[in-house]
Amino acid sequence: MIPFPSSRKRGSGAHGCAGAVPDGCRRRRRGPATSRAGVTLGVVVAVTGVLLSAPASSAAYWETVINTDSFNSYGQLESEWNYLYPWGSDHNGSARMYGSSSDHNHVYVSGGILTLKASRINWDEGVSSSNPHPAIHYHSGAIHAREQVLVNDTYPNYEVRGEFQAPAVRGSWPAFWLTGAWSWPPESDVLEFKGDNRNWFNTFRTSSDVSSSVVAVGSPGSWHSYRIWMTKVSSTNVDIHYYLDGVWKAKHTANFVGKPMWLIVNLQMEGSSGSPGPGGDTYYRARNIYVGRSHS
DSSP, X not given: OOOOOTTSOTTTTSOOOSSSOOGGGOOOOOOBOBXXXXXXXXXXXXXXXXXXXXXXXXXXXXXXXXOTTTTSSHHHHHHHEEESBTTBSOOSSSEEEOOBTXXXXXXXXXXXXXXXXXXXXXXXXXXXXXXXOOBOOEXXXXXXXXXXXXXXXXXOEEEEEEEEEOXXXXXXXXXXXXXXXXXXXXXXXXXXXXXXXXXXXXXXXXXXXXXXXXXXXXXXXXXXXXXXXXXXXXXXXXXXXXXXXXXXXXXXXXXXXXOOEEEEXXXXXXXXXXXSOOSSOEEEEEEEEXXXXXXX
């Protein structure tokens, strides 16, 4: 995704995650770090399909930030996620986001699946409040996680993943991404389609210093899994490993240590995905989104 407007700070009004852990950054302890097989781990990193493990520490454990059941009901959705973008309803495309606890026209859950629906409008609703201020042509949906992702000495490893049915027609711009809470960048795009069947794994260090690994996806509208493993490798840098359907696709290195990030799921329209967009409704579905981290 393209950065939010520089005139508005994304983290405005939100808690950061430095120093003492405020309510917005708290997490539930899930016990000693274990693999899915139940083996106690130190740090385990999946790189190109090979598990690399460090010696286990009795002080280290793994904790779940968002469990895979957060779309099972509106109560669970609203306990883990907020509606809209962290900064409001508009961004860099032609869709304006709508959604609340009483408005589920464009953000709804059923059977453990989140659906975001973009609908073309036939009236003049002005322009987006965000750069580059495109005309609003759609109403759509977005959610962002209540908890921020923050890699530091306490939380040196994160896993972020989910399964998605993504639209890939011209004018559709779905995304599952991390973006800076205090400033932009950092940004990591776990899923981003821009009007065709290619997913863009992007890492923004600055607006001009960007790593992009573009991967063709067979039938993006079918269920596919998208995942990152983000691990602290120095006092300033992380390595971000990108996966599609469990297969490692790329590694990007970025100076994201100590920089809190929002996790966002949204269906934007037009913009970088081309125009004109679809004349009818467009759907983007998600399930089994999971966020976990190691606690050292």
